[in-house]
Amino acid sequence: MRFSEQLEAKFNQLISAFPPGRERAALVPMLLYAQDEVGHLTPEVIQEIAGRLRVPVHEVDEVVSYYSMLTRKPRGRYHIQICTNISCMLLGAEQLLEHAKQRLGIDCGEVTPDGRFSLEEVECIGACCWGPAIQVNYDYHHWMTPEKLDRLLEELRKAQ
Amino acid sequence: MSPRLYNEPSPLEVKILTRRFGLPNSQSIDTYLATGGYEAFRKALEMTPEEIIEEVKASNLRGRGGAGFPTGMKWGFVPRESPLPKYVVVNADEGEPGTCKDRLLMEHDPHQLLEGMLIAARAVGAERGYIYIRGEYRYLIEILDRAIGEAYERGFLGDNILGTGMRFHVYTHSGAGSYECGEESALLESLEGKRGVPRIRPPFPATAGLFQCPTVLNNVETFCAIPAIIRDGGKAFAALGTPRNGGTRLFCISGHVNRPGVYELPMGFNLLRMIHEVAGGVRDGRKLKAVIPGGSSCPVLKAEECDLPMDFDSVAQAGSMLGSGGVVVMDETTDMVRVAVRIAKFYQHESCGWCVPCREGTTWLRHLLTRIDQGIAKPSELDLVVEICNNMLGRTFCPLGDAAAMPIRSFVMKFREEFEARLRRPMVAVPDPDSLVVS
Amino acid sequence: MSKLVTLTIDGKQIQVPAGTLVINAAKQAGIEIPSFCYYDGLSLQGACRMCLVEVERVPKLMTACTLPVAEGMVVRTNTPQVIEARKAMLEFLLTNHPLDCPVCDKGGECELQDMAFRYGAGEGRFVEFKYHVPEKQWSPVVYYDAPRCILCYRCVRICDEGLGVNALGVVNRGVRSEIAPNRGDHLECDECGMCIDICPVGALTSGTYRYQTRPWEMSHVGTICTFCADGCKTTLGVRNGIIIRANNRDRSGINDEFLCIKGRFAFDFVHHPERLTRPLIRTLSGFREASWAEAIELVAERFEQARQQGGRIGLIGSTRTTNEENYFLQKLLRQGLGSNHIDHRQSGDLVSLLMATRGREGALATTADLYHASGILILGADLSQQHPLLAFQIRANYRHHRARVYVVTRGPVREDQIAARSLRVAPGQELEALESLRTELQGLPDLVVLYGDSIKGSAVARLVQWCDSLAIAVRYVCLLDDANSRGALDMGLVPDWLPGYRSLDQMNLQPGLCWEEMLESEELEVLWVVGANPLRRRHLKRRPWLVVQELFLTETAQQADVVLPAASAYEKRGTFTSVCGELQQLQPAAQVPGAKTDLEIASLIALQLGLELGPADPDELLGEIHRTVDGYNVDLPLVAAGAAVPTGPYPDVAAVAVRVDKIRSREDTLFTAGSLGQRSQVLTSVREAPGSLYRG
CATH class of the missing domain: 3.40.30.10 (Glutaredoxin)
Structure with a gap:
């Protein structure tokens, strides 16, 4: 799954903010920015981000369901x-x-x-x-x- | 680059942290440099880490996030000799209802925050700093990123800062909706990409913070006070306030006042004067009924309790807390039962669920208070509210449980007759159970 | 030994090692501090707040489960404030907990019930509605009822920290928080059921046990698991002779509370509808049922003929029969029938190790050593699949003592997660790879080496030699497949040595045929198969008269002339010896009418033959083994009391020519167990079955 160039750049920026081996730290903002672009957190988005950060999908689910700004349901424009x-x-x-x-x-x-x-x-x-x-x-x-x-x-x- | 002011300043203000608010291009590094910016950092570069920490201690600066812990002492706990990397983390997860000051500090004067972080980094030997900003403040991330970019360009950030060999990098990091992440250990969990659930303490962040490394973690306003302290000396900052409560602080006066707004006032400023002289008095000439002095987690003060200096110790003595500086003013028309219900709803929504008394206690309080509001409770259940609060107080994993129990208990205890009146009035309607369900 | 700290709890002055948590210090002083989320050996949570105590000079109550002791600390656990706090926590816990105890599986053995009984308030004040979400089935064996869940996170931790599986997490927040499985709506895991077992309430329930019984209707029988070689104690819950569940909640045994899917759920083979309950005699038109008397008479007659022909009888024994049975069988064959054609399916080369370490004390590691050793070297085995308890022990060692773990296998294994180094090599190439670990291993105070079936014969000797060159203390575990694989070797159920690894010379015997040779043999008149299924993948070359003792009509039993219905390990008394050499007592739990233990059957045959072989009672036989078999001169009362007693040493190990090519592991996964596993509904029904090795 590919995101827009700007979002990919943002992802790189978020990940590179942390020392090597700590990439997972970028998870919460990555989810939020991805949601901003896609509209909501689809299973594909979650899978993709989980894969990029090498975090098990179910652990990403745990995080998604915790934060009130993150949503799996589509919202209005x-x-x-x-x-x-x-x-x-x-x-x-x-x-x-x-x-x-x-x-x-x-x-x-x-x-x-x-x-x-x-x-x-x-x-x-x-x-x-x-x-x-x-x-x-x-x-x-x-x-x-x-x-x-x-x-x-x-x-x-x-x-x- | 010239953010508008949300409210007119008051002549009673002592503008230290907010002195650039309203200046043209106040966000830009040029404005910042032209008004003494980064001088404190240059000075700090000439000081030893111990001297910096001593200066902060001398300022009597106490954490502006709510707990009021002495900042210099907190920095002193960081083991500088540790071989682990050290981090500076800014708590910009401003979420305490009634509080909107950090937002302005970042919007109007982002470099002041960066300078505060740089000085902290210098004091503890940190090479990376993170500004954890609540997700809703997206526009501030843009402002801060721009300021960070400017700081890199001018050599205030990077691998060889101002040619001194000092290395420090700053990153903004967005939260995604969780009040609990304002609690420092939960913030660190969130910053590590996990659920925002608090950690067992000790160890405290100073020794085992981000990635279990020594971490300086302070509120935005706390960092923003640092440049003035280093520039003018800790003693000068301390002298602005009262003993043990150094400096000025940003008070967010909201609710039923004529001129709500964020005002920088010396610590110890009288609360009634704040309402009447700074914020223009209670709106529509009504009578003052009550004030929440430091954000929604602080016990409410009745009007007659409000003639007091606003510093950590005085407000504590009055049975409440100075908290995060959110002064919520309520006039005589305010329905205290509704306010209590709203507070209960908030804490139930934000309880992370980790520990039993907070998870179950906030839920019980919300439902019970909702029922009381609807007039379908026994008067004895008002005592139950107090008992539930007592059973939560001091027994939850993190302060969120206390933050829920303290104000709710105070509302019931101080305005009990209003709650009782609710139970005397005829029942309006049978409540729909679904209306009680949290969305 | 760490420094001792003196503190006072409820007026009792005690001394405990520095770093001890107050909750454990209190336990040592005989004072119970209640808790849900605190769990020995797992990470700290501080979530349930049940363990709040008063500490002098601390204004707030403190959680005893997160508070390390300090010199001079004064703790009080029985003040009005503490009692009130506990009452309050229980009241909070019960607010959203459905009070469906009458129909809850956990009713009667529920920690929340017990706590409410002991520490709770007598009345409830909560009258709001309760949150409800429907129960979910996560796998054939795991169900989750979120409203009952008290969020102690024990299940999450045991799965992640204990098993290394990490299949459970927490979703949502606040009062909506619940436990969630790793695949959204279902589990993909070991299906070990540890999460069910560790659940203090009825939130996680077992697909096989739920709604079957009330706990007090069962009797509980502590015995030893019949599947792999690790020797887990399992406590069988039995009602009317039928096993309803298995666990080890009392944490007795070498496995503490650990059980894998086989130990916890796969007992269902015992009551499989195809269990044999009558002897069968072959006729021209197939099997007919016969009485025991008729069958035994017929068998004895054939045995007698074979004996008279100079012992033309072979015995293929089992790795799931008891030591007493194996001992008696070899005695019957060697002394009674004059044959040394005795064997079983060997899965690892222990005798080469015993030869290479002859005369050394403590060359063999115990299960406990795996938890205490500072270094662990795993050679050629997928431990989490083949030896789940040993893997569990090693993970605990890593977690608690930061053991250095080294893995040399042909593919990824779960132990890689905790390994200091993992090497991938082809089977048989393990020793060559070791050299690259030399420096690291030399730095360790001690090491336990576990080796699989790819290291055998001279390779074992070379392994020992190489380890000797490290000049550190090294102990070994020769990995074997089944519950009494080790005992079968120890009891001389082999053609090459006598019980206790004594030389055949002592009985003037020549090496007999191995089991594969028996199938090929032209001269055997009778082949006696006890609890083995050699014809599953092989054929008899020339059909001898075949007697089979079995639970089921296996491929081998189908070809028999007489089939004798045997009892499983869960129906008998006797002992097993674990892969690490611990001797443990079996207790009969289930009853399957019609079946007899292999010992009963063998003794009936001996009786019919008029042989004087001494006692055939399991306890008396154990006494004889104790007196006569090297390595078994152990503390028998301890064994009888249910302890796991290390066997060995073997002072007189024969020099034997190891039949290297006959040694092969069946390579069971967590979900396979030879022909026994095929008869377990649970083992075959989980989606992970049959699974595979070396997938990490």
């Missing part, structure tokens, strides 16, 4: 992550999440039928002073309101 932890919650994050569910017509962990959006309630994303905050893929959106969310979703709907 735009993965809407709404933080509802205390700071954001105090400023209306739970209502924001409810609003997102309504607007998107999906529950957390689901993907819209067109594959464009998926929704996840996430734990603190480090934007406590500027909440409620959400992340769309890796992009932060601070001081969110239901109205701002609607506008954002509309833009993303139109995006190519």
Whole structure:
């Protein structure tokens, strides 16, 4: 299995960051970057990375199932992550999440039928002073309101 | 290259670590060098490792990740004579709810962090450093990688740093979603490509850290304080704070305040002043109800307990913790039961599952509190919440169990009447068991 | 000897070696500190938090399982705080544990039940729902019920650290954590069942045992495994004469708790529907069933004729019959029938080793030596497949003492994982390769050399010579195939020496025919096959009158004139000698009506022949062996008590011409065991069967 040139370069960079014999240390970021490119961690991706790092596949499975950002299920092109932890919650994050569910017509962990959006309630994303905050893929959106969310979703709907 | 400020600075701030925030091109090495950057490192190159560690000890700098362990002492534990390679690891897995300071330090002034790492490397003889950044902070990895590239170009990193023969390489490393990886031994496991499960300690990372080699492991903010300490002297840094609590620290004031934001204030700054004078007071003129002073794992303080200096010892004396600097302010409208449920949900979600009391205790607390929130519990079960917390406290493998039990117990004990009121109100609906299931 | 440290536990002052964990120090003082995740010999976890104790001047409770003793340490295990903590941990454990004890296999012998009984609270306060996930079948023998799992990680560790297989891991996190097999939804492993055995609760259950019985309905019989030569103690759980399970939970025996798939599951051959239960006599139209009296009379008649013709009878014996049986059989043949045509299938060349080390003390290694030696050299064997216990011992030695392991084999073996050096050479070329290890081996204080069937005859002598040139202490293990292969050699079930490796001269005998020669022989009138299947791959040249004692109608039995139904090792008393020379007692566990032990059958024949051969009772025969056979002058009460007692030395080893080309290992894998293995449903049903050697 081949990945894009950029990802292959990233893999090399990640692996070469560690002393010889310690290649396994690159596993967690490799999985995350591979997921960013492929969309989710397919059995092929896991197999490939396991092979490259010479880690048994089942040990990679153990790692994949541990980290909350890693997923074996496909997500939407735009993965809407709404933080509802205390700071954001105090400023209306739970209502924001409810609003997102309504607007998107999906529950957390689901993907819209067109594959464009998926929704996840996430734990603190480090934007406590500027909440409620959400992340769309890796992009932060601070001081969110239901109205701002609607506008954002509309833009993303139109995006190519 | 000129990141915007998320909030206006306060005139009450003492800007040591944040002094470059808001400067044009604050991320670039040119800005950094033009404002005294890497001078501390040059100075450190003239110092012996012992002198560097002594200077850090003199600064009274205590770990900014949450535990507040004296940094100089931690560095002193690293056996420099060991034949094993030594590592410098930055804990940039900022995940404590209420905390968003490390993000700004890396976004606005990445070279300050690199300089702190270089000084640490010089102090312990490390040749490799890793910045373990939570996966969500992807954009910071790009910023840091750029800064690292600049540092190599200017000879601050590499195999012959500034012609001195010193060798040090820095790498960024992404996590992938796990609060537990903020615990230092779990972070090391994760950095080794494994599940983020904590290790048995001792041995501590100073002697057996990354790949079982001696490792200096500190929070981002801790490393960022190092250049100022070496540049201006440990004593000068110490003098900014209170006895045994040196320097300034970044407080993340969030929740029901008019000007939430990250502010650099001297250690020992009064909490009420912080809320009213720095953060512009409680929003909409409402009354202060409670504050979580140091991130979600710290016991809550009632409004009347908040007139206290924010340093490790004073907050501990008040029955809470200074923690990671996440000051979460709650006004009189806050539903304390909901906050407690949310905290319980968080810790249950993040419990790694390794040890029994944390794995089962956080789960039990979450379900029990959810039931209480829904009004379908007996009043005596409020005592059960406290007992479950007591049964977890001090008995879990790593501090995550304590981090869950301490705040939850404090909410129930300090706002018990609110919890009791919940149990008096008519039951709204029979809960759907699925709503209790963790996704 | 490490330094002693003095500490106080519950007011008792004790001295233990520095580095001892508090949990073990307490045990030495007779104080139990409860634990689930702590397990002797495996890595530390600190996960179950059951072993929390108070340590003076330490504010928090400490886990006794991760805390090394310190001089002057004061530990308390019985304070209200400790008692409360234990109660709390059990309450936590039970929150998500299904209370299905009435239908759980583990009920009655469950560590969680026992702990709850002893240390738990009398009432439950947990009223939330419990997480449930369906039970999974990972292999024909391993089932996993995640809700019952308390995540002590014993199974993960025994598989990885103990077996070197690493087939189990942990997936998910938090309360959703569970154990997962290496192939996603199933296991690919040794199928040894160690994970089931070590599970403190009913999370891992055995495909063969589950829902068969309540543990207290069984009687437990400690005996010796009948498969490979390693001599594992196995405790058979028996109900109404039927064996239901095998394990060694009491950690008695040289194997501690270790058993492989054969020892743990393959006892099912005993109750195979094709077991012979009536003597069979050949007629023109095939076999007819006969009474024992008729069959024995007929056999004795033929034997008598052969005797009168000058001993024209040959005996091919077994590697799974007891020492007493083998001793009696050779006596019957040599003294009673005047024949020295006695043999069995030899799988390793021990006698050459005994000749080459004649007069030396301690030339043969014991099973315990494999755990203590500082160096291990494996020549020409796939130990994890052929000798799972020896491999287990060596892995433990490596884990606990960092033993230096050297491997010289024709292909990859699991021991490569722990080897300081691994060399790949063609069979028979092992000695030539050794030279490259000389410097490393010379640096070791002591070494145990294990050699397989490719080293035989003069090669054994050369091996000893080479090892002598290292000038370090070297002990040897000659690897043999079956449960009593060693005993068959010791008891002189061979044409070249008498019991105790004495010279044939002492009885004025000439070397007899070996078993292959017997099949070819023109002069034998009677061929007596006891527990062997020589005709599986060979033919008789000229058909002698053939008597076969067997469990099943094997290829050999099918050609017999009389077939006598024999009892298996699990149905008899007697002794086996392990590959490392430990003498161990068998105890009858199962009953298969109709079958008789080979000793009973042989003694009936002797009786019918009117021969005076002395006692034919296993215990009395052991006494005779003890008196007369070199190497067996051992402490018999110890043997009777269930100990593994080292045999040897052999002061009077005959100089024999070794029939080198007759020595060959059957090369069983973990999943094969000659004709016996074919009758085990378990051995043949696992997906790994039949397996192969030298795959690493």
